[in-house]
Amino acid sequence: MPLNKTDSLFARIGQALGREKTSTADNKEEIRYAVRKINQHFYAEKPNAELIAKHANVIVDLLLSMHNCSDDFELLSHILITIREILDCDKKTRRPLVKALIKNDVCSFLLHNLRAVADDRGLGQEVALQIHQVLAIIGHHDKRLPLKARLFKTIGSTIGLLRVYSYNAKICPVILTLLKIYAKNAITASAICRAQGLQPLLRLALTLDRRHAKLQKSSITVVRYLTQTKKLAARATSTSIVRDILAVVFLMDKSQGQNRIRTIKLKENLLKVLLNLVKSKNGRLQFLEANGFYLLYELAMNVLQNDNFSTFLDLSCHIMIHCCPRQQLPLENIFSPVRYTLPQGYDYIVTNELMNAEPEICKESDDMREKSKLIFPPSEQNSPGEQRARPKSSSNSTTTTTARASSASKSSTTVTTANRLKSSKGTRSDKKSVESKKKPNLNRNKQRQISTTLDDNDPDETEEDTMGLAEDEEPDDEDSGKSDEEDEEDEDDEDDRFTKENFTNSSIPLPNNEPVTRDAYELSVAYEQFFDEINDPINILRLKRAQTIFDSRTQSLLSRLFENTLPASLTRLAERSRFCYKRMPTNLFCQTYSILAKSTKSAYCFTKLAFPDVFNALSYPRYELMQKSDERSVRTTLLSDIHRILYPPSIYNRTVYDFDTLVNRSTITTLSNDDEQRCRTQSAVDHLMFDSQFESANLRKAIQVTEEEYDLILRPDVNTFRHHQWFYFEVSNMRHNLTYRFNIINFEKINSQFNAGMQPVMFSVHDALNGRPFWRRIGEKISYYKNIYGRKKKVYYTLTFNIQFPHDNDVCYIAYHFPYTYTTLMTDIVNWTNTYDRTNIYFRQQVLCKTLSENDCPLLTITNLYNQNDLYQDENQTIPLHERTYIVLTARVHPGESNASWVMKGIIDYLLSDEPTARILRDRYIFKIVPMLNPDGVINGCSRCSLATKDLNRQWSSPNPTLFPTIYHTKGLLAYLSTCSSRPITLFCDFHGHSRQKNFFFYGNDPRCHFLGPAVGRSTITKLFPKLFTGIPGFSLQSCLFTMRKQKEGCARIVVWDEFKIDLAYTMEATYSGFDVGLYKGIQVQISTLQIIGHDFCQVLIKIADLELKTAETIVPFEELFITNDGYQPEKRAPNGDEKRRSSSSASSSSSSSSSSSLSSTDGDAR
């Protein structure tokens, strides 16, 4: 019975080991005998799982008992054979052994011995191989193995083995597997390179011998790891690696046969290495020298329609874009053409900003120009506006033929390269001499000169590798390559590149006469006026429903056209709640808007009112689905861009719109809109016409590239040279049967929802005049990618989309998102003022302060009138004013986030409605709303800042009253409430838009994550309010974050939480894009959805209305409520006292907001 026998053999070993202390030669002999026998048994019959589970520890003990194995290679070898036999078994059998090996750190033991055995000429070599075999199998279970390999200094011997057994089909794979495990760690990878490991690996990776395909695949992966960081890549490019890889990729392409699929995979992997390599300056240089551009482009074009090559194509595009020398944007000066003179004493802010821009705007250096000319056809480098010369090979057909001819002639050189590589075991100097011969050859083939130096895109790049064993941490750098693509999104959509700078620049000194802190007296003098609701005599407010100021008797043509389409857009609202806000009649809106626009003060002269704004454009009445990404079209787009770089277009390159030359030339005093007339008249001009001199618009320049393609450049925020994200412009004079391509070429964010199904929005005046006044999503073949513009550390991104306009000679508006201008807000306020129910509601509009450019910053107050003889049946409905607490809501601190305004509009509409929930909210709370914290930014088409060049949402810590009045005074309001008023603020929420995420969600403050260390004594209740939204359509709890990072020090929610001790202080982020959860899954966000989010926000507020959050006693049950996931059940856990109020409100909440609360409870259960 072999099993029993093996069993007993193991038992004998166990006993012998037990006796070890009195170790004798006999003892050792017995062990040796047993091990040999076991090996014989295993050879005859595979070990079974039961046996291994029983004896795994004995094996490990036995191995570890060999403290000094150098004197007994034979025994060690036999033990390793036993282990190998077991490890070769199925998973189940070997698992106990692997566990025991890892647990006892056998890896360290083996590595420790590896050095000793490797020096031995005889059996030691054999043992060294066996150790490698064991390590290769169990290595990936030990996360610290790469570190250990460095510590025990065994990398050299591993590389040594690799050199010896390079083409050994049995041994080489083992070594490669182990190297793969090692090289994943960047520091160990660097150690491998130092041990000269790259050369033999590269030789294997670039073999053209099909017999070694497997080895080739593994070694390519190792090489990829060995070039994973910039430093590693820089080190690797000290050889001719880039050129060699290109040569092999090209040769494989030519020699493809039945092994086509295999070849594709190999080529992809080689390109991945190449992508790593070109991240270093030297790599890019080699790539250009080897004519990599034309080579890859040709390879890519040949397989464009083949889906098997999609990854190959993507990688090729990436590499090519990465290797393009940065070009400057076709602008004289990237600084904002709109300047605003800051108050006296603050000029330095703009001066600083100008200095920051300096490296960007410095005259294109002749040096750089020369270099680029050498690489690319010179016409591409012409200064903006100049006509491009037609290069000889500009038409498509010639392109391919030239490329093909050149590559054919090249193959001879590349073959030699590959052969040399394969055969060469020579030294470096040997290689170099071959290279130097080859270089001119390649150049002659192409008849194109090549630059020898590149503009350095990475000034920080250091060629010196300083990493060593001293760095002890274990960064598994597998992802390091991705890191710059990673979404660095944070709460306010701030790009990290600017965060730091904003942060350091944010402390703008206060003028001497401005006090830093304000006492209660001062606060009360300044802000008492904004709290009239408390002082107003009740009787004054008991008015009958007032007549509206505007009479809607006059029915213009326009209003008739509009009105018949109104209900359709509201069906979505009706679906989910019977609530329907009071929409202002269009003609009335139009009149009001036109009047109010006169008092909107901009930093430069507007020439018109935008049609969709002045006529109150609607949401498209149907769902608009997220676009499915069409990878093939994206690739085609990218390749066509590369084609444009290689073979610049000849016919057009004309500037058709230049804001810089138009700014402030306008003499128009009364703004109006004549789009209707323009739609009817034909223009003699043969290109698209653009306009952006109106509120919130920001197109800077339009350049016609071909008949149907236009490059567009956006204006930066006023007084800056950056923050390009928002866009809004008018386009006209189009032909409906053409497909236009727009490229907006100066975005700065590293990624965009435009790559995730989002489309821009468009409004057609022609459609509007025919009864379809809708903003709708448009654009095909949308793609967002890094382009070739920029300098130094600055890079730009392109948004490209194709568009087919619905009509000839139309006037269309295209925007990043549904615009909501300052004048729209003021018009809405007039509408609210004229329509609210004066018998029940207290609504007040005041001017909180003036902005820098003297616009009013409105403050709205909403609550219920307090009626003793209440209209409602329930006597407890109305709570005396002095018992109500405050809810402070703000929005649009970032001017580009128009979605925040639509949510805010939804909230205000709802709060002023006669919905029962709204009534309860008005009963419980006094709402203080600052709907637009940054009117100046909104008006001037900025994306992020105010006129003072700063992100206002970083100024809350100590807002400068002169530069940031809206923040200063909003904070003043909060200070007044917390200092002078006994009534607390229940909740603060600042509304934002998020450009890189879907759905809507919250950011809050977790006191445990405070950047100054855990905030002791503060409640963690903050997480609970967002949880109440579970189940609300479009809400994503997963996206909510509760961090308090240092970079956010000056942002609203953190300062409000810190300084005024408001636990429920939030940032709400609404998507620009669409939804991937819940009811709205797969649809793009629309104006109506954003407004519904506002309504839902109110309906969730009612849930906290029931819970008194003032005292700790009530916080506990409130928290428990969610921990147990019972859903919302106030009946069970009502706070003590005031029984009546509780029951009435919970009854009303369950009836009125039934949709949201029932949804939330079901979802809660499901979790």
Ligand SMILES: [Zn+2]
């Ligand atoms: Zn924001």
